[in-house]
Structures are given as C-alpha cells and as structure tokens.
Amino acid sequence: MNLVSFLCQRVASSLNCLNNVTPSCTILSSFSTVALTGLRKKAILCPISISLHIHLQDFSTNLFFKKQVKLFFELEYIIRAFCCQQLLHLRVMSTKRKIPYGLWKSPITSSFITSVTCSLVELRIDPSESGKGIVYWNERRANERGRCVVCSRIFGGKIVEWTPRDYSVRTTAHDYGGGSFFVYAGCLYFSNYADQRLYKQSAPNQAPIPLTPSGKSYRYADGCFAHNSIYCVREDTAENPAKDAIVRIDLTSQAQTIIAEGADFYCSPKVSPDGKAIVWMQWNFPNMPWDVTELWMADLNAEGNIQTGTDRKIVFSETVNYMQPRFCENGELYFISDESEWWNLYKYSDIGTHKNLVLMEKEIGGPHWQFADDAYSFDCTGSGDIALIIDQVQPKHYQLVDQLACLFVYFQELHIVNRKSELCYKQDTGYHVHSHVAYGRDRCIYCIATSATKFQAIIRWNVLRGETEVIYRVHEELDQEIVSLPHPITFPVLAEDANDKDAVAHGYFYNPQNPKFEGICNYLPPLLVLAHGGPTARASTGLDLRIQYYTSRGFAVLNVDYRGSTGYGKKYRNSLKSKLGVYDVDDCCAGAIYLVNEGKVDSQRLCISGRSAGGFIVLAALAFQDVFNAGCCHYGISDLVALQESSCKFELKYFDQLIAPYPEGKEIYQRRSPINYIDDIDKPVAFFHGDEDPIVPVNQIKEMYRLLGAKGVDTSLTVFKGLCAIDCEGHGYRINENIRRAIDEEFNFFGQALRIREEKLSLQETVSDLMILKWTHRPYSLVIIVFVWKK
Numbered sequence: 001m002n003l004v005s006f007l008c009q010r011v012a013s014s015l016n017c018l019n020n021v022t023p024s025c026t027i028l029s030s031f032s033t034v035a036l037t038g039l040r041k042k043a044i045l046c047p048i049s050i051s052l053h054i055h056l057q058d059f060s061t062n063l064f065f066k067k068q069v070k071l072f073f074e075l076e077y078i079i080r081a082f083c084c085q086q087l088l089h090l091r092v093m094s095t096k097r098k099i100p101y102g103l104w105k106s107p108i109t110s111s112f113i114t115s116v117t118c119s120l121v122e123l124r125i126d127p128s129e130s131g132k133g134i135v136y137w138n139e140r141r142a143n144e145r146g147r148c149v150v151c152s153r154i155f156g157g158k159i160v161e162w163t164p165r166d167y168s169v170r171t172t173a174h175d176y177g178g179g180s181f182f183v184y185a186g187c188l189y190f191s192n193y194a195d196q197r198l199y200k201q202s203a204p205n206q207a208p209i210p211l212t213p214s215g216k217s218y219r220y221a222d223g224c225f226a227h228n229s230i231y232c233v234r235e236d237t238a239e240n241p242a243k244d245a246i247v248r249i250d251l252t253s254q255a256q257t258i259i260a261e262g263a264d265f266y267c268s269p270k271v272s273p274d275g276k277a278i279v280w281m282q283w284n285f286p287n288m289p290w291d292v293t294e295l296w297m298a299d300l301n302a303e304g305n306i307q308t309g310t311d312r313k314i315v316f317s318e319t320v321n322y323m324q325p326r327f328c329e330n331g332e333l334y335f336i337s338d339e340s341e342w343w344n345l346y347k348y349s350d351i352g353t354h355k356n357l358v359l360m361e362k363e364i365g366g367p368h369w370q371f372a373d374d375a376y377s378f379d380c381t382g383s384g385d386i387a388l389i390i391d392q393v394q395p396k397h398y399q400l401v402d403q404l405a406c407l408f409v410y411f412q413e414l415h416i417v418n419r420k421s422e423l424c425y426k427q428d429t430g431y432h433v434h435s436h437v438a439y440g441r442d443r444c445i446y447c448i449a450t451s452a453t454k455f456q457a458i459i460r461w462n463v464l465r466g467e468t469e470v471i472y473r474v475h476e477e478l479d480q481e482i483v484s485l486p487h488p489i490t491f492p493v494l495a496e497d498a499n500d501k502d503a504v505a506h507g508y509f510y511n512p513q514n515p516k517f518e519g520i521c522n523y524l525p526p527l528l529v530l531a532h533g534g535p536t537a538r539a540s541t542g543l544d545l546r547i548q549y550y551t552s553r554g555f556a557v558l559n560v561d562y563r564g565s566t567g568y569g570k571k572y573r574n575s576l577k578s579k580l581g582v583y584d585v586d587d588c589c590a591g592a593i594y595l596v597n598e599g600k601v602d603s604q605r606l607c608i609s610g611r612s613a614g615g616f617i618v619l620a621a622l623a624f625q626d627v628f629n630a631g632c633c634h635y636g637i638s639d640l641v642a643l644q645e646s647s648c649k650f651e652l653k654y655f656d657q658l659i660a661p662y663p664e665g666k667e668i669y670q671r672r673s674p675i676n677y678i679d680d681i682d683k684p685v686a687f688f689h690g691d692e693d694p695i696v697p698v699n700q701i702k703e704m705y706r707l708l709g710a711k712g713v714d715t716s717l718t719v720f721k722g723l724c725a726i727d728c729e730g731h732g733y734r735i736n737e738n739i740r741r742a743i744d745e746e747f748n749f750f751g752q753a754l755r756i757r758e759e760k761l762s763l764q765e766t767v768s769d770l771m772i773l774k775w776t777h778r779p780y781s782l783v784i785i786v787f788v789w790k791k
Helices: 003-014 036-042 065-094 110-115 545-551 570-574 583-597 613-624 640-646 654-658 666-671 674-680 698-711 736-753
Strands: 043-045 049-054 118-125 134-141 147-154 159-161 181-184 187-191 198-201 218-226 229-236 243-250 256-261 265-271 277-283 294-299 312-316 322-327 333-337 344-348 354-356 376-378 385-390 413-418 424-426 433-439 444-450 457-462 467-473 486-492 504-510 527-531 556-561 606-611 630-634 685-690 715-720 769-776 784-790
Touching: 110 545, 110 736, 118 181, 118 433, 118 444, 118 457, 134 181, 134 457, 147 467, 181 218, 187 218, 218 265, 229 265, 243 265, 256 277, 256 294, 265 322, 277 322, 294 322, 322 376, 376 433, 385 433, 385 444, 413 433, 413 444, 486 583, 504 583, 527 583, 527 613, 545 556, 545 736, 556 583, 583 606, 583 613, 606 613, 606 736, 613 630, 613 674, 613 685, 630 736, 640 654, 640 666, 674 698, 685 698, 685 736, 698 715, 715 736
Parallel strands: 527 556, 527 606, 606 630, 630 685, 685 715
Antiparallel strands: 043 049, 118 134, 134 147, 147 159, 181 187, 187 198, 218 229, 229 243, 243 256, 265 277, 277 294, 294 312, 322 333, 333 344, 344 354, 376 385, 385 413, 413 424, 433 444, 444 457, 457 467, 486 504, 504 556, 769 784
C-alpha cells in the first residue's frame, strides 16, 4: 500500500459519516516536499470522488525523516479538508426543500430583470490618433422608456454620458436600425430617434448641431468619416417602397451628394485610408443580405466625390453571399463570404481574385439584420493582426451532458488572425459570446461580451498582456448557484426525403436550477420551448434572464436552433428555403419529443413561446401539430398573406425564398397561415403585441384573438401602448412596465394552462443539521475533527 492509499483509508475511517464518498488520490509525478499552500492550489474537487492532483519534483528515497513526516501530514490535511468540503456539499444538497416543479420561489423576478436597466446595442472607437484608448457605446435604457444613450470611457477614467436628455441615439433605417452613431477626432455623429436627423456633438457637455434638414423623410445609418464629410446609407421613406442610396454629406456646406443608387439596398460604405477609394455592399430583391449580394468599389477625387465611370462590381456570384467589406491600414481590402459553405474571411486582390485567409468550417459573423455589427477589425499599428469573432460550436459533437461538462461549450469566441503569417489564435477573455469588435490604436480590442453566467459588459482585451478589463457591465453578477447552464443537444427531425436518416436540428437545453429547491421524486419538470425570431438568426448561450426566470422556478427550457438558423454553415441556413412553417415547426416539436423520450421532461406539460417569426412558429405548432399544451405568441405572424401586403421594404420579398414567390404562390401562403386553421387550435394561447409594430401589424393578432375567443378557446390578448408618437411599443418591448407585464403574465398563463398548483407537502425531513465543522493541524500529531450534530 502506498502513502496516499494509506492516508485515504485513514481519512475515510475517521470520517465514518462519509459513507457515500470514496476518497482517492492520483499522483501525477514523483513525490517531493512541497509547501502546504502549493498543495491547496493544486487540489481539484470533483462531484463524485475526491481527486488530488499534486505536481511534485525530484523525489528521492534518501529524504530526511523530518521532511517525510511533514509531507505525510500535509497530504493528510489536504485530503481531510476536501473530504469535509464534500460532506458539506452533500449536506447542502440534502437540505433542499422538495417542491413541485414550476412552484419554486425565485429571486429572479420581473422587477429584478428590469432592474438590469440597460442593454448594450452598439460599440465604436475613434479611429483617429486623438481617440487612442477611448471606447464609445450605445445603451438602451429600459428605465428611461427605451431611450438610447451614448457613453464613453478612457482607460482608467470615469464613464462619461454624451446624449442630452431630450435625445435618443437610434436610427430606423431598414426598420431594424443599427449603425446609429460613429466617432471621429473626438466628435460624435449620430441619428436622433425623434426626427431621424443626423447631428454632430463636439463634447459631452455641448448641444448637438443638426447636419441634415428637418421635415425630410430621410433615415441615415452606417456612417464613416473622410474628406471632411460623412459617407453613409440614406433611406428615403417618402417613396413606396423606400429608396436607398449611399450619400456624402459635406460637413461645411451640409450638401448631400449621391455616391451610389439604383440597387434595392445598400450598406457598409467604407473609404480607404488614403481617401482614394470607397467600397460598399448592395443587394436586390428577392435576396436578403445573407443571400446573393454584390461588392462594389469606386475611385474618389480630391473633393471626395466619385470619379465618373470608376464605379465597378468587384465581387459577385449567383450563389454566394459577400458582406462586411473593410480596408486595412495599408489599403488592402477584406470581406466575409460563404463561398466555402461557411462565412470565412477573404482578402481581395487587384487582379479580381480573392483568397480565404483562414479556411475553417466555422462562421465569422452573422446575418445582416442591423447595420454595423462588425465581426472583425484591423490593428492599424502595422502588426498585421485582425480581431475576429468566430462561432466555435461543432454540432456533430453535441450530446446531452451534465451541468459541469457544459462549462466547456461556448461559441462566438474572440480570435486574432495575423494576415501576414495567417495563424489564428483564440483569446481567452473570460467571456464566450462577443460582438461589435473594434481594434484600438492602443493594441487593445474592445467589444460587447457576455457568457452563460455573466451579464453584458464592455470589455477591453489587452493583446500584449493577455488581460481583460471590464470597462462597464450592465449589472452585478448573479449568484452562480441560481444559474442554469445551456446544454447543447442535437436531435433527429423529419426530412422531405424519408430515407434521409441524418436530418437533425440543434438546440440548448436548460435544466431546472435553484439552490433552495428540488422537484418531488418520480416527477418530471414542465418544458418551455423557445423559438427564436428571424427566422434567419440563432439562439444565444449568453445569459438570458428570461430563461433563468423559468429554470429557477422549476421549468426546463429548450432554446431551439431549428433548420434555417445561422452558425451551422450555409447548407443548414438554406435548408429552410421553401419550408417556412414546416421545418421550423417540425424541429421545435421534435426537440420537445426528444426530451420526453430521454426522460428529461413531463410529456403532459409542454409549452412553447416565441417572438416575431418565433411567434409564427408557436401558432403554427398549435394549429398543425399536437405536441404542446399551451403557447404564447409575442408580436408574431398569424396571416402570411396579410403580412406580404403590409410588410416593410426590408422584408418585402423575404418569404419569396422561404415560402414561394408572391403572389404566384399565394395558395401556399394561405395553407401555412395559422389564422386559416382556427378550428384546429384547441389549446390555450396568449398574445402579446406592441400597438405601433411596423413589422407585424397588431391587427393580425387582434383578429386571431377574436376568432379563437368566439370558438371558446382559452386565450388572452395584451397590447402594449406607449405615451406618445415617439414613445411607443413596436416590434419588441422597450418600456419597463411592459417588459414586466409580458414576463409575469406569460408565466401565470402557462401556470394556469398546465394546471400547476401548489400542493401541501407532508414530507418528513430527517436530515440532521451540521452545526460545527472544524479541524486543526499540527506537525507530528493527529488531525482532530469535531462534529456537533442536531437531531
């Protein structure tokens, strides 16, 4: 018997209360004397057994007796300490109250959720030399009725608020906005929500100066600075449909000059560092910006206007998506493309060819729903580094794993690729979901970051030191014991080809989690299935308090990445084409059935909730399938035909590819519209909608609510209203009171629909209360453990 085995037996025999724990030690290298503090640092406690990893060096059988005895007691001390730690862990687990799933009390209330007073929506740095070390961001404040405010902070300094009380930095270009501000030479340029005019603000304490005329129907977005001018996208809503153009706005005369027009949509105008060229992305109906797009370039003269006849298409293919064109500091052009079936980064050559910088079966960036969501950024100091955000998920490796193992599943990681060596390195920032990346002149990378357990934050990653500084976080971190972690799963789904046995969909499963409660034995938790919007989007593994609201009350949650979601390559993204209302609905149902078959959830208590396109999935699942017991539809679609006749320009032809060309395929739209199948819906359904929704008009839901109520179906409708024309609820909820109502009313609705009622329990708890646990250690003497038990 070796020394470690002997010590484990001593500990096990003295702690006879640890009947369910088997201590064991693994020596990774030969013995040597080592400081007690060093032993503590190298000890790792596992949930089932105690594994002590000790890195030692130069052990010799000729060690002095004194050193051997000292090592003996140090090892025993460490093993005993961790045994006691494990005992405490087991006793805490055993003192959880047994309460029916769905009735657990939780500190994550709707008021707590809205106490997280803002969400981070955009980030920028000042690319000029004077902007070194300063980061700017735009935060949407729910406690100020959704007002968007730009703040900044210099490294080591205080947070400075720029936006005056009567302003809100938000553009409605392409309806979904984004790219509402940028900074150059210390000046802030932004779109104001109330009038959609562009403004210049020279300092935080100075009043903004308008740069564009009042009373116009223009919306501006995605601006950059060059030639004492702003180059940006301008959308003219006076025409129907709205008309796009790229314009140059002279800051001296405020005159606007057309740079490009004629295409249905434009985005990403970028001027080269020497000011001699401009590049942009454009696309035409029926494509969306993640379908077939084009990259164009033109030469600029000394005044900053296009030289006649130099505008040219530089990259195009009838099957390829191109997006996010950018010049690096030496004038080389890069862009993202899915030419390899995955969104990868490419370098453009003057001879018209382009090269994949780092070929990978992973995605860089995501679908262009909003302007200026930058997935990569250049170090302009000449190092050759490019900061990238890369989806790290590998679907083929998914399996239902335990809570601990799930700590190692992440995506949207920050990487650096060097364009000279073409080597790519992951950067361990401590966060695992990154967006809006910007590489500063101080050799630091700034971005918006979150993770499964951390709130949104503005972080500064020091590349040279490998250190993360949190510039600003929206809330203090949660107690980790209350947080349920996402478990990535893959499950089989139905395919058009019955012989296709490899058809799968993906999702993230969250177990019920509360440190004070556990479910009653032999009962399974209810399941809430979440269908994300888009549908060309994806579920996120960032901390979502809406999910934690449910899991901390005893619900299991499945966030589904149905076919058509992004992050899994072009084939998966395009698999929903012509199948909207079929594959997305099937996949949400298949995910719930999979978890039932795995014994994870109660088959009689399955509910579904979704927003926007996810709301459509909710209604279609209740109309066409018999899986869910209740559903909640948030600003969702009930009538596909009516949507086509009232849709905003950005999504006007979206469904031409997802369903069929309209109006030629009108019959298919009718067949897939839930409003035409009222007689087939007999499960409870609740509706929530904003009164001024420009994407999905509220009348759609009002009509479906009326028809279901007339039939006798258990249903409810909540329409959220604002206070005035510029303070309204549209496609989503921005006002605190409305956010709280949507959360609480949905949960209460599911509680009634699933018949979750509080039960009086008569459980006899016989677990003793551990009052005192302490130990002492003295060299060359026995370790004494004192327990005081209360019966």
